Amino acid sequence: MTGDCLKRVLLITGVSGAGKSTALKTMEDIGWETIDNFPIRLVEGLLQTPPSSSRGDSDPPLALGFDSRTRGFEPDKLIDSINRLQQEPGYLISTLFLDCNGGELERRYGETRRRHPLALDRPAKDGIALERTLLAPFRRWADHVIDTSDLTANDLQRQIRQRFSLDKNASTxxxxxxxxxxxxxxxxxxxxxxxxxxxxxxxxxxxxxxxxxxxxxxxxxxxxxxxxxxxxxxxxxxxxxxxxxxxxxxxxxxxxxxxxxxxxxxxxxxxxxxxxxxxxxxxxxxxxxxxxxxxxxxxxxxxxxxxxxxx
Incomplete structure (x- = not known):
């Protein structure tokens, strides 16, 4: 099967506050089918499910978001599952990791007044440190890494479009x-x-x-x-x-x-x-x-x- 016939799947993860929601929304805007917080163990079943008949394209590429809050999150087991998926014929599976430095993440959480999901009753920096440790294997293993420390939301959207656009000649x-x-x-x-x-x-x-x-x-x-x-x-x-x-x-x-x-x-x-x-x-x-x-x-x-x- 040629590369043009492969089903594209992009797994998007990263530290909380680094821009996963923005990335997924941008992927949807450029034609990908997107699902957030999807258990990776269910991906094989998802890939065998026919696309919605309401879509104009027959089988759009798929972007799946997951992080430390996703059900069944165990880094080593998840990486093994993804490795097995990558051996399946007919699929082109890659991973995008969104990173950001701790100081910038603390500033973002301070501005939005949101609590870090791994530090609901502790300072945000504690949750940031814990999550970074949990996600370290994914960062080392990811095919694409984007550091959003110095990026605005528009900057991140631009990078996502440049890297993953389905139509390189798409215009406004x-x-x-x-x-x-x-x-x-x-x-x-x-x-x-x-x-x-x-x-x-x-x-x-x-x-x-x-x-x-x-x-x-x-x-x-x-x-x-x-x-x-x-x-x-x-x-x-x-x-x-x-x-x-x-x-x-x-x-x-x-x-x-x-x-x-x-x-x-x-x-x-x-x-x-x-x-x-x-x-x-x-x-x-x-x-x-x-x-x-x-x-x-x-x-x-x-x-x-x-x-x-x-x-």
Whole structure:
């Protein structure tokens, strides 16, 4: 059986407070099936259980978390059990150990006010020392070791994604939404740009019933003296931020472009930014929330500033 056909199983353990929960959540986000505190002696039966029919993939890789609290935790026996599993044909079984220095663990327990599971009635440092002794065989034996002493949760997520991503070419899903402020803000917007400073085609009788998808409206907006510089600055910011969101493992980035009614300026700018981002190597999708809304003069008039309609 080739390596590509092997069933991947990752056993995740480590000292309490080092980030096992974060690691498992990240593994789930990148497509692994995850179970925490699963008795290792039951793994063989689990591997023979068919995956849920609700999953789109036929048989996802499996990440199992366990630590000193897991039922039947005996390091030497567990290592023997894992060694036997690794001899089974059809499986690729490896172990990730999450470590952290004692001082940092004490700080984390102090900040969260949680009690260490092995020192419920004693100082956290006692439980940390005891657990480190119990887990020492696993640290020496593990295939992967990540020391989280100097890592933030985002840093750990990034390392997990880099090491265990199923799709090395996975990219952040980018959505650009045009909308009208008069209809309220869209949900889940990460980056918001207000383009009400641009000249408003609504006040041109010939353009009023058109939308930002019409070339006449696009030409009108682009003649605004601030237009070219504004587009350039917004695009520069997006080209700077989007790769960093992807490096941080953010699955979705939602960009909001708002004007008054959501039919003219925001629509055109969203389309223009989408085109420029495609040219820059990104793959955004565009949604026009209020494109089909009826133009309402009262709403536009309420947005007039300094006597200049629609700005």
């Amino acid at each position: 899903t980018i959505t650009i939404t045009s909308f009208g402020f008069s209809k309220g803000l869209p949900n889940n917007i990460d980056l918001l740009f207000d383009v009400r400073f641009l000249a408003n085609p609504f006040w041109d009788p010939q353009l009023k019933q058109m939308t930002g998808l019409d070339p006449e409206v696009a030409e009108y907006i682009s003649k605004d003296s601030a237009y070219a510089e504004a587009i350039e600055k917004i695009l520069d910011m997006l080209k700077f931020l989007l790769p960093r969101y992807q490096d941080a493992g953010k699955a979705y980035v939602n960009i909001g472009i708002g004007c008054t009614g959501g039919r003219h300026r925001s629509v055109h700018v969203a389309e223009r930014l989408s085109k420029d981002l495609h040219t820059a190597g990104f793959s955004p999708s565009v949604r026009h929330r209020n494109l089909a809304s009826r133009p309402t003069e009262a709403l536009e008039s309420m947005q007039s500033l300094n006597g200049n309609k629609g700005i």
